[in-house]
Amino acid sequence: NARGKGGSVMKTIVKNGKIVSPSETYEADLCIENGVISCIGTNLEQKFASDEVQVIDAAGKYVLPGGVDVHTHMDLDVGFSRAVDDFYDGTVAAACGGTTSIVDHMAFGPAGCNLHHQLNEYHRLADDKAVIDYGFHGTVQHVNDEILDELESMVEDGVPSVKVYLTYGFKINDDGVLEVLKRMKELNGITAFHCENHDVVEHLKKVYSESGKTAPIYHAKSRPNIAEAEAVRRVLYLAKLAGDAPVYIVHLSCKESLEAVEEARKARQKNIFVETCTQYLTMTEEKYKDEDGLKYIMSPPLRTDADREALWKGLENGEIQIVATDHCPFNYGIEKQMGKDDFTKCPNGAPGVEERMILLFSEGVMKNRISLNRFVEVACTNPAKVYGLYPKKGILEPGADADLIILDPEREQTLTHANMHGAVDYTVYEGVPVKGYIDLVMQRGNVIAKENRFTGARGAGEFIHRKTRDLKDESSCLR
Numbered sequence: 001n002a003r004g005k006g007g008s009v010m011k012t013i014v015k016n017g018k019i020v021s022p023s024e025t026y027e028a029d030l031c032i033e034n035g036v037i038s039c040i041g042t043n044l045e046q047k048f049a050s051d052e053v054q055v056i057d058a059a060g061k062y063v064l065p066g067g068v069d070v071h072t073h074m075d076l077d078v079g080f081s082r083a084v085d086d087f088y089d090g091t092v093a094a095a096c097g098g099t100t101s102i103v104d105h106m107a108f109g110p111a112g113c114n115l116h117h118q119l120n121e122y123h124r125l126a127d128d129k130a131v132i133d134y135g136f137h138g139t140v141q142h143v144n145d146e147i148l149d150e151l152e153s154m155v156e157d158g159v160p161s162v163k164v165y166l167t168y169g170f171k172i173n174d175d176g177v178l179e180v181l182k183r184m185k186e187l188n189g190i191t192a193f194h195c196e197n198h199d200v201v202e203h204l205k206k207v208y209s210e211s212g213k214t215a216p217i218y219h220a221k222s223r224p225n226i227a228e229a230e231a232v233r234r235v236l237y238l239a240k241l242a243g244d245a246p247v248y249i250v251h252l253s254c255k256e257s258l259e260a261v262e263e264a265r266k267a268r269q270k271n272i273f274v275e276t277c278t279q280y281l282t283m284t285e286e287k288y289k290d291e292d293g294l295k296y297i298m299s300p301p302l303r304t305d306a307d308r309e310a311l312w313k314g315l316e317n318g319e320i321q322i323v324a325t326d327h328c329p330f331n332y333g334i335e336k337q338m339g340k341d342d343f344t345k346c347p348n349g350a351p352g353v354e355e356r357m358i359l360l361f362s363e364g365v366m367k368n369r370i371s372l373n374r375f376v377e378v379a380c381t382n383p384a385k386v387y388g389l390y391p392k393k394g395i396l397e398p399g400a401d402a403d404l405i406i407l408d409p410e411r412e413q414t415l416t417h418a419n420m421h422g423a424v425d426y427t428v429y430e431g432v433p434v435k436g437y438i439d440l441v442m443q444r445g446n447v448i449a450k451e452n453r454f455t456g457a458r459g460a461g462e463f464i465h466r467k468t469r470d471l472k473d474e475s476s477c478l479r
Helices: 087-097 115-126 145-156 173-186 200-208 217-221 225-241 254-266 278-282 285-289 305-317 335-339 357-365 374-387
Strands: 011-020 027-031 038-043 052-055 060-067 067-072 100-104 133-140 161-165 190-194 247-249 272-277 320-324 404-414 434-443 446-450
Touching: 011 374, 011 404, 052 133, 060 173, 060 374, 067 087, 067 173, 067 272, 067 320, 067 357, 067 374, 087 100, 087 434, 087 446, 100 434, 115 133, 115 145, 133 145, 145 173, 161 173, 173 190, 173 225, 190 225, 200 217, 200 225, 217 285, 225 247, 225 254, 254 272, 254 305, 272 278, 278 305, 305 374, 320 374, 357 374, 357 404, 357 434
Parallel strands: 011 052, 011 060, 067 100, 100 133, 133 161, 161 190, 190 247, 247 272, 272 320
Antiparallel strands: 011 027, 027 038, 060 404, 404 434, 434 446
16 A cells, blocks of 8 residues: 555545446445455545545446456476466566456476475465465375375465366376365365366377378367367266365366256256356467467367357356466467477467456457456456455455456457567467456555556565365355
8 A cells, every 4th residue: 555654554545436246336435444445435535534545536437356367377387398477477467457366276296296396386486476466276196195185284275276187197087086076075175177088189189190180270179079078077977976076167168068067057966166268258269270370279279159159158147157267378489389380299378367357348248248247256256256265355345455456448459469468479369459448456455557557566466375165055156
């Protein structure tokens, strides 16, 4: 917060804006003290006239909770390459895009390492660099009694979530998946899953490569909808077998996967949480046919128009509860060129943490695909609820951290890499027109971005020691 004479902390009042929550939109003033929202009401500037007050006028604009992105990969080491955004560059980009909290998925560590090996490494990578608040998801790369026991101390250390991959080099087989689900349920934690059928994908990659079909479009062909949907369905069955253990599907991308989720919920399975990402809502596999198709190689791949429309419908009706990014940037001019002669050699991932909030607002709210309140729900409140950041994050109410954005719904812009803040050399949304502009971003009462200019400080972000939540059937409370 700004300080007055003598070093006293001033109040900050955001006045005349339309405050948006998951359930309502209303015009009110908001008062911030010591980094926290102290009250919401009318005519607060007059009420506190005798105090030293900093006033921000948000007339004609929306005042929204800061975005919460629970799927990023900052400084990710994939063995043969490394994501180019570290925790400074990546969180500056996030801040300028209206995201004030992230929960980052840790990379695999050395073979045989324990969970805390990577937790310690990630604290080293992030603690003096991040400009916004951050947490971590654990990553299970093998399962034995020691790892299962260590999950408890990870929870105690503020990491009540863990990710399991059903593909890649450290994939976990079904028996291990079941054991992790059972243990995380006992701990009241949550298990996130990258769902693709490893053997199907590897087989198809081999078939296409041996046939000389190595252009970027064959990345999509080698990872078909069914390979994802089968793995989603399998995880849901295993979670049911584990007593409806909480399960979180990351980056769900296709119609068949969504149908699997819908069927499980109709069968009254509880504790199913589903995320999709901005790229699957806004682009299709036709991008792989472009000259720069390597830019879009990510897993799962971009899908079809039919899949895209199914995802928007799922987002609107509550089957999909969260929109994240899977932000994992590699330079097109450098790392992505490893795949110029063979898509299988291209590092998987794309940037997106800076573009998520405004794209979702423009493509969702302004095109009447989702309501303004639903936008706040899926981009801010629900991710905070599922992963133990709520009610300090993801909502504007007394007692919450003063993480907020002021958004002008009438101002139009065109997304372009020249206006981005990360270290990567492109945006997948180059030239995309959007309606809406983020004027100001505040974290814990401090203005960290204004008019697309970063004004925060390196290392000012704080580690979020997340706590477990009594999930029971919280999935039914999310929409």
